[in-house]
Amino acid sequence: MDTLILTADDVHSVARYVGLDALMDALMDRLTAAFAVYRPEDTPIPMRKGFAYHRPAPGLIEWMPCMGREEQVTIKVVGYHPTNAARHNLPTILSTVSAYDPATGHLMCMMDGTLLTALRTGAASAIASRLLAAPHTETVGLIGAGAQAVTQLHALTRVLDLRHVLVYDTDPAVQATFVARMRSFADSLTIEAAPPETIVRRADVICTATSVEIGCGPVFADTTPQPWAHFNAVGSDFPGKVEVPVALLRRSLVCPDFREQALHEGECQQLPAEAIGPSLYELVQQPEAYRFAQDELTVFDSTGWALEDHVAMGLFIEYATDLGLGTRLAVEAIPDDPHDPYQLAAAVAASVS
Amino acid sequence: MDTLILTADDVHSVARYVGLDALMDALMDRLTAAFAVYRPEDTPIPMRKGFAYHRPAPGLIEWMPCMGREEQVTIKVVGYHPTNAARHNLPTILSTVSAYDPATGHLMCMMDGTLLTALRTGAASAIASRLLAAPHTETVGLIGAGAQAVTQLHALTRVLDLRHVLVYDTDPAVQATFVARMRSFADSLTIEAAPPETIVRRADVICTATSVEIGCGPVFADTTPQPWAHFNAVGSDFPGKVEVPVALLRRSLVCPDFREQALHEGECQQLPAEAIGPSLYELVQQPEAYRFAQDELTVFDSTGWALEDHVAMGLFIEYATDLGLGTRLAVEAIPDDPHDPYQLAAAVAASVS
Numbered sequence: 001m002d003t004l005i006l007t008a009d010d011v012h013s014v015a016r017y018v019g020l021d022a023l024m025d026a027l028m029d030r031l032t033a034a035f036a037v038y039r040p041e042d043t044p045i046p047m048r049k050g051f052a053y054h055r056p057a058p059g060l061i062e063w064m065p066c067m068g069r070e071e072q073v074t075i076k077v078v079g080y081h082p083t084n085a086a087r088h089n090l091p092t093i094l095s096t097v098s099a100y101d102p103a104t105g106h107l108m109c110m111m112d113g114t115l116l117t118a119l120r121t122g123a124a125s126a127i128a129s130r131l132l133a134a135p136h137t138e139t140v141g142l143i144g145a146g147a148q149a150v151t152q153l154h155a156l157t158r159v160l161d162l163r164h165v166l167v168y169d170t171d172p173a174v175q176a177t178f179v180a181r182m183r184s185f186a187d188s189l190t191i192e193a194a195p196p197e198t199i200v201r202r203a204d205v206i207c208t209a210t211s212v213e214i215g216c217g218p219v220f221a222d223t224t225p226q227p228w229a230h231f232n233a234v235g236s237d238f239p240g241k242v243e244v245p246v247a248l249l250r251r252s253l254v255c256p257d258f259r260e261q262a263l264h265e266g267e268c269q270q271l272p273a274e275a276i277g278p279s280l281y282e283l284v285q286q287p288e289a290y291r292f293a294q295d296e297l298t299v300f301d302s303t304g305w306a307l308e309d310h311v312a313m314g315l316f317i318e319y320a321t322d323l324g325l326g327t328r329l330a331v332e333a334i335p336d337d338p339h340d341p342y343q344l345a346a347a348v349a350a351s352v353s
Numbered sequence: 354m355d356t357l358i359l360t361a362d363d364v365h366s367v368a369r370y371v372g373l374d375a376l377m378d379a380l381m382d383r384l385t386a387a388f389a390v391y392r393p394e395d396t397p398i399p400m401r402k403g404f405a406y407h408r409p410a411p412g413l414i415e416w417m418p419c420m421g422r423e424e425q426v427t428i429k430v431v432g433y434h435p436t437n438a439a440r441h442n443l444p445t446i447l448s449t450v451s452a453y454d455p456a457t458g459h460l461m462c463m464m465d466g467t468l469l470t471a472l473r474t475g476a477a478s479a480i481a482s483r484l485l486a487a488p489h490t491e492t493v494g495l496i497g498a499g500a501q502a503v504t505q506l507h508a509l510t511r512v513l514d515l516r517h518v519l520v521y522d523t524d525p526a527v528q529a530t531f532v533a534r535m536r537s538f539a540d541s542l543t544i545e546a547a548p549p550e551t552i553v554r555r556a557d558v559i560c561t562a563t564s565v566e567i568g569c570g571p572v573f574a575d576t577t578p579q580p581w582a583h584f585n586a587v588g589s590d591f592p593g594k595v596e597v598p599v600a601l602l603r604r605s606l607v608c609p610d611f612r613e614q615a616l617h618e619g620e621c622q623q624l625p626a627e628a629i630g631p632s633l634y635e636l637v638q639q640p641e642a643y644r645f646a647q648d649e650l651t652v653f654d655s656t657g658w659a660l661e662d663h664v665a666m667g668l669f670i671e672y673a674t675d676l677g678l679g680t681r682l683a684v685e686a687i688p689d690d691p692h693d694p695y696q697l698a699a700a701v702a703a704s705v706s
Binding site: 001005007008009011012015016020044046049051053056057059061063065067073075077078079080081084085088089090091092093094095096098100101102103104105106107110111112114115118119145146147148150151154174177181183327329330331332333334335336337338339340341342343344345346 | 404414431433438468498682690697
């Protein structure tokens, strides 16, 4: 009874074989389908919990479980360490995802979760934008130009007919390399640097994906966006950490990915519960009911939802299995006699004892 | 930046090289040392949470995190599926344990948790028994003769001068094979089958390690044990699941491994909070204060504590590293540029897009 281990190399091989555009499209299709049938009472998804560290480095290690019914229990463990890039040349987010067989508890698969996280976060914003952004959207603004900005923009290019990109990062070096990191995905786009408030005033869709420190948000001053502007607020994921001015939230239809969690650690922290709009899955289930919002200010409050990881992992497992990728290891002890914990260790133990 | 993967084979190789007696002794030493310095405010350990399934098979999948300060975050995921043995010839408990670097979030090690769980559960009972059992203990009773009973008795042989073992299992086949599964660990012991109530009346130390169903406990009728009898109640680990009659608990000093969790899913469920005695770590920190209890009825309410897994995993990682065991895989994506999620997938993607 083996465990399939998909390393970063395997995950990226999937991406190379399938193609990043096709992978993003397939993921958006799967997520949309999962949201369309999601009912909270069928699929328990507890809020993520975690440990917050102040030393040796400021950071979080969190676990995000999702109780799949038919398929698998998925648990993502994600580290969030804003100093990783500067101190260790490591990504801010390091994560792995594991899938367990609900029938036996067997660990079926463990895989790198870094690309998966970036992809599903981009896909969720694109699904929200397809429903809430103005159909005539041409200009996307990016506040925060790190790893998440790449998949935000990539995903948006798959659902909107974009022409212009405005980009800002507090770190000039990160801002300067953004075009190169977008590669051919941005070939048909003009990409221009601009300060945050200019981005907010000019763009049709704005993605905030920053590592703003707790208590230091929002990441732009309240200003007058386009009347139809849609925001994907991606970075807010901890109590006290917010990116969008509360005054703007109050003028907007605010749609969380996962309401309970967004109230605790998303932009929704800044709002009373009754001021929060439908969740993304409710938008997907009733698109006509919320079409009016395409002409109004809207905010997708993306805290990161375990259902997204669950769906994305299922897709990667399918592709990897089809392609014969991954390493299979017999991780768990399966003695011939399940009542004999020492069977596998006993051969020599008898002579030792 | 590799992840060390210790499969069941690696874990059992550690056990063979080190020897099961030496491994159990080292684990008891480490656990005792960890309990001696444990302070709840320094080491947050949330209660385990999990998903309970009724189909496809009755079972639980739970996660047990422990926030190590200096060393590692440890998260054990454990499946508990009582029908595994009969339906799949698999152990009731399947588990894996993972260790994360608090400085970066990096997954340092993932390993089989099955032997680790059985060992640390035995070790905890032995530590409790060394403190609470009568020094003249000669007879151990085992109610439930499955995998956990093997490590319970093995651990007890390391701390008590045992002569006789009384054993009972609801499954005659499991009871019949118990002696063979104990191997040479039981060479100097007489092992005799007996009904549960006889075991409770005659033994100095009694271990209950059953898979009694929710609502179907206790596993023996209230009777009169030796006045100094000590119980290790190991099987109770879910709301509604208990092994020991409440009347006996009321006459005993009841010591949980993890008070908050024991109140929720251990024998302590049957008691008001104020009737619960010191936790195991408090016994270790103040052995003289509780020496009187060796002459009285005592119950160690063992629900399984993430700190035990944390300590046991640290020990296995040390041994495995010394012995050069395990598989190292670069599980997580570490691009040269931490802001470039597509770097590793980009070579072909450009031509695909």
